[in-house]
Every structure is written in structure tokens, then in C-alpha cells.
Amino acid sequence: MFELFEKYLRSKAAFTAEEMQQIEAVTTIKRLRKRQFLLQEGEVWTYNAFVSKGCLRTYSVDTKGAEHILTFAVENWWIGDLQSLASGLPARFNIDAIEDSVVLLIRKEEFDRLCQVIPALQQLVNALLHRSFLAQQNRIHTTISHSAEEKYRLFLQNFPEFARRIPQHMVASYLGMTTETLSRIRRNLV
Amino acid sequence: MFELFEKYLRSKAAFTAEEMQQIEAVTTIKRLRKRQFLLQEGEVWTYNAFVSKGCLRTYSVDTKGAEHILTFAVENWWIGDLQSLASGLPARFNIDAIEDSVVLLIRKEEFDRLCQVIPALQQLVNALLHRSFLAQQNRIHTTISHSAEEKYRLFLQNFPEFARRIPQHMVASYLGMTTETLSRIRRNLV
């Protein structure tokens, strides 16, 4: 499974064979079955995680039991609770597998150490953070400026992959509406 | 006005006198009157901008003429269109002054060059991006998981400063609701 990660890394920057070995040395593989937790609210998240197969989600559960999905992650995406990672505090979010999945884990301390000695890795992380920032900004913008139907249209445009793989009630949760509303929107689209 | 910026920088990291001079050498001061544009939709944004006095907003205008505010920035905040800055494409957003303001500008090329030679500056930028990422994630989470009234409550909690300085119709726009709705929410709060 490390090969997929290696392929991803090489597509983003140039790494020497030795650097790649250093990375592989600290990478562990975790297989998750559908519905299995990678992180549960209240635990402390201490990894950087790369999805090499499958699909996961990050979400919270409110006082009424309703789930609110913050992110999805499929192959070649990173996932984790940066808030908990940075602060060392218990996570406010859950992460679980939507499909049977494989994630690669690197402990924070080891990842940070590698970033010190492998400039390409540090740059990759910075670039990733930068792109994520812009993606989040876009999401905020569409969220505050469009109707439920328009949000769904944009979601289909931007993430056709997600729309295919992810159950509708989760898409609804991601978009901040109920599953009934999304169902009715879909009825009116055709 | 550079002194305020210097104070901010020194509060975040250690800079030598020479480094500080290098920064000052590329910094220009721009004074803006209330309502004056710093950036208009369609222009290319090529700066990093630091607010040393006043208050500004980043917003878009939709096809119906409605404004949607993405961010506010007061003293010691950064502002700009990262999307346009990174891509070189015309900005989708406007930035203008809500109060008479003073911003410090550093051209992108010069800023990037300084980041190469001043590690503390590069680190500051990374830390800032990291914090902004988390802040945006929080905003997304509250936006998709709370009612209009709860969003306003949380806004008051998180940004009491903004609530004091910023006209209500702009707060409403930032929260993704109409000014009438916010007005009615406030009536029911007391």
C-alpha cells in the first residue's frame, strides 16, 4: 500500500530514494472496515493520515444527535483533526470510514522531524495547507451566498466523485441541510 | 505607522535589526478613507497587506446585487485575496474600508524574497496560515450546524470587537442572512 503514497508524493515533488525510505520507515498501514472509527470525539489525534484507498468523513454530533460533516476524504487526500493535532486537546470530531479503507499513518513527531530534513516534504505540506485554505474559503463563500439547491448544484460540479460514492444523507449533512430537503431538491432537478 | 507592524512582528517571532530594516524597506503605507476600495473585483491582487489601523472587509457582489462578506480585518490582521495572489487571475472579491484605515503593503515578489532570507518570517506566515485554516474550519462548522440565532450568538462570543465596530447589515451579510432577519433576532435576544 505504500506504493500509492509514494506515487502521490513523487507526483508532488522530487524525493531521493533515501528520503523515500525514511518516509516509508515511519509509515504504518491501517485498514478500516466501513463504519469503523479512525478517531472518536474525546481522543487526541496525533497523526498525519493519508487515504490510499476508500473514503472517510470527519464529523461532529450535536446535542440532538444530528451529525454535521466537515470533510470527506477519498484516495490521495489527507485526513485528520488538525485542531487536536496542534493543540494536543481532545478532538471535537469523529472520523470514520464510509467504505472499507486503507490509511497510512505517520506520527506527528516523526512527521515533523522528517519535514525538518526533507525540504520537499515541508514544501508539500505548505502547498497543501495553502490549497486547503482556498478550498475552505470557497466553501464558506458558497455556503453564505447560495440557496440549498444552488449549493447542491455546485457540489455536483465541484465533487462529482463524492456525489457518486457518498450516501445522500451524508451529502446533505455536508451541505448543511436535511436529507429530506436534499431528496426534494433532487426531485426538482430532473 | 511601521512601528505598529514592527511591534506585531516582534510579538510573533524574533527579528534582528537588519531583518527589520529589510522588511521596512519594502513596506509601503496606504491610507484609505471609509468606503474606499483597496481592491476591486477584476483587478489582480499582488500584495500582502497588514492592517495597522481601521477596519476592512472582503466581499463579493452577486448577480442580484447582494453583498456577501467573506472576512473582516481590523488592526493586526492581514487582508487580501489569496486566490488572486496565488493564481495571478483577476480577483472575484472586493476589499474596501469600513472605517478610515491604514494598511501596510508589501509586493508579493518582495515578500516571497524576504521569506527566503528571513526564516522567522516564513515561519510566521506558515503559523498564520495554519491558524487561519483552523478558524475557517470552525466557521464552516458553525455555519452548517447552527440556526441563524445561534450563529449570531457565537459571533458575539467569538468577535465582540467586530460586533461593536461593524454595521449590523454587514454582520448579517457575513453570517449569511438578511439584515431584517438579524434585526429580528436581536429583538428576541433581550
Place this chain on the structure above:
DNA sequence: CGATTCTTTGAAAACAGTCAATCTGTGTGG
């Protein structure tokens, strides 16, 4: 097949937006 999850539907209620009017305070020009 039976159980569970997922999606759809309907009816009623809650919520938020629209439009139009009024009220307030501020600042500007005469």
C-alpha cells in the same frame, strides 16, 4: 430472507426572505 440502512413522500409548523414603509442618527452643503 430478515434486518438494517438509505431514500422518498406528505402534511404541518417553523424559519428566513422579500418588499415596502418608517424611524434614527450622521454628516454635508447651502
Place this chain on the structure above:
DNA sequence: CCACACAGATTGACTGTTTTCAAAGAATCG
């Protein structure tokens, strides 16, 4: 200094959208 214009906030009546609750139908999985 006043009159006026203008930006901002509020209100009411109405419309439209979204949620809620309850139920039933479809799809999936062991």
C-alpha cells in the same frame, strides 16, 4: 446653523423555503 440627503436599523405583512415528524418504499448486506 439649519435643512436635507443618506446610510443604517427596525417593523409589518406576506411569500417562499426548509425543517420536523411520521410513514412507507427501495436498496444493501450478512
